[in-house]
Amino acid sequence: MSNESTNPDLSIYSRPDWLAGFLRADRIRLDTLVQLVASWSDPDARDDIIEALDYLAVVVSSTQDEGTLDAAVEIVEDAAGMDTAQVPIDKTHVLRLLGELNTVAERLTRFDAGRRSVTMPHQRGRFGGAA
Template identity: 55%
Template sequence: MNESSKPQLSITVGSNRLHGVVRADRIRLDTLTQLVTGWADEKTREEIIAALDELAAVVAGTGREGELDAAVEQVEDAAGMETAQVEVKAPDVRRLLAEVTVVERVTSRFQQGASEIKHPAMRPTRQFLKAQPLPEQQDRRSA
């Protein structure tokens, strides 16, 4: 459940509590508005339809790396779409920072001090490595 005062622009903890979820509804609104604006022109509409058909083929098939990004970019170019971004005012920046802080605290709870956990079964290994440390790894980039 999104408890943000502005859920349309928010960052929340994911359902499994292991990741964060960013919601920015304004990007979707702007994207669809720009697409429909380009659709109004007959020539541009044909270009957009061709680009959308190509995008649909890429999504339906097994595309090569980068092919999906290229097809999306082609739709954006045909429709004359701008970069997907949202202007965030200072009060919202502070609110989002507080939300990110909550998400970070929840999602990183298992990482803090994980290297400090010492299982008793590892005691012989730790004693061996203490007596006979591993050699330093050489920096292969300098060779």
């Protein structure tokens, strides 16, 4: 997979066959692990986290009903006191990600007659139409 972004850790790019795209946000994984380990260091929380992780392991290794995996992950998040998985982005990131998303959208919809790119307000004319 080729990710040609100037910031691969936070990027949107196409699969090599152009049939799907990927959103990469490494910061979420980093924050998740740091929050888990930070809570793990509290002896009172550790037992709850271990129990929640053990339950998650059972769910992952078994056939599950819809929503069971999400619920098990939520139990781990609650036991570890984890924050919402989010990445702050500034204007520079937004514009770069928009460009990357447009590239992926153009590839995925290359055979769709009605495809169009997303434009930012500053790219439109005064009354919302194309500039």
